[in-house]
Amino acid sequence: MADIPAVATMSYSDRQITAWLRGLLTIAWADGDFDPEEQQLISQLTKDALVPHEEIGELTVISPEELTIELGDEQVTRENFLRTAVMMAIADGVYSVVEADEIKAFGKALGVNMSALHSLEQTLYDPETCTKEEPQEEVHIDALKPVRNWLDEMDVDDPRVARFICKMIPPQCPFERNIKLFGKKIVHIPPMCKLNPLYEQLVGLRFRSLSYLADDCGEDISDFI
Template sequence: MTTNCNSTEYTDKQISAWLRGLLTVAYADGNFDREEQELIASLTQDELIPNTDLGNLEIISPQELAEALGDDAHTKENFLRTAVMMAIANGVYSKQEADVVHEFQSALGLDLEAMKSLEATLWHPEEQKTGEAKNPDLLQPVKKWLDGMDIDDPRVARFVCKMIPSECPFERDIKLFGKKIVHIPPMCKLNPLYDQLVGLRFRSLSFLADDCKEDVTPYL
């Protein structure tokens, strides 16, 4: 899709590494479910890298990611923001996902207070069954950090619009061999950063509609 955006777009090499980084996060907890596969596939084939087959994508090492993304701090932070979004999309920031994100953060040379607050608050969701954080103020740095993501590339904007649903997803049961193995509440109730994700989605929609003059109806 061609846009009229006067934007700073990432190179194909950066976008390919970006997507492989997200795939690495998705694989981290061993639960790369059908919905995640379909999301990555649609983004690969339709928006980000049309000539890349999902089957050819492989996980990426932190060093390879850092080399591909380059030295621009803005680019590196925006990638890390989307990596965090991938990790917390279901409201649970597992230790496996956190470890991968931390390795990416270190390789990219980023020292972010927001990441420390996220790790301290979300690594052990079983301790927060009541939905109350140990200290609500702990989340303020990561909320501010996610709110600070600039949208200046149409492919990233489309990724955000596709990854973050337009409405709070319904609760659902995950079944294996016909037996329920886990119950997932609605994401808006489970994820304490849901408002930040929705705000990011709105900014992405506005960028596509106002700056790129794209029809955003498919994302509504």
């Protein structure tokens, strides 16, 4: 009988994970539209994944300076937080100006080189100049290579973060439908794989998270498949 791998030791403390979640919620709340339905959605995503002992209503926004202190000095931790922030922001294929501004503020405070995200800003959605039903400007895939590579470099080394990623990213490209996610009211969108130029990066991160949970932590991943 093959040996069952031991459960990996969590890389991040509860304090770091709580700050991590507060940072993601700060970005989700950036557009000022966060109703009870969306709060319930994020609660479902974070339950038993990041800080299950925290209630969503007890969490508050976090400043870039406080996030820097709470996450600590490890550069890999800081970059991985920003990678999950970008992944969350683009999960529905719409990268908004307010999300980009929050992420850049976090990146500057954390001392992370954000040059890889410059090409992603070509896809920004500005509610003052367009509507969400309008198609986003097409960006050639080669122009997004720096951010694709940066996102692919994320190593999954904490089971709570891995579970969160598996819940946040769907197991397959959703069919054309109406969705509502993280404060963005999407009236009608095509399949995410066609809308999101970084969908392969989302899927790749989800696969690495599943593999980490199954192979390194010995967890049952059937609920995520």
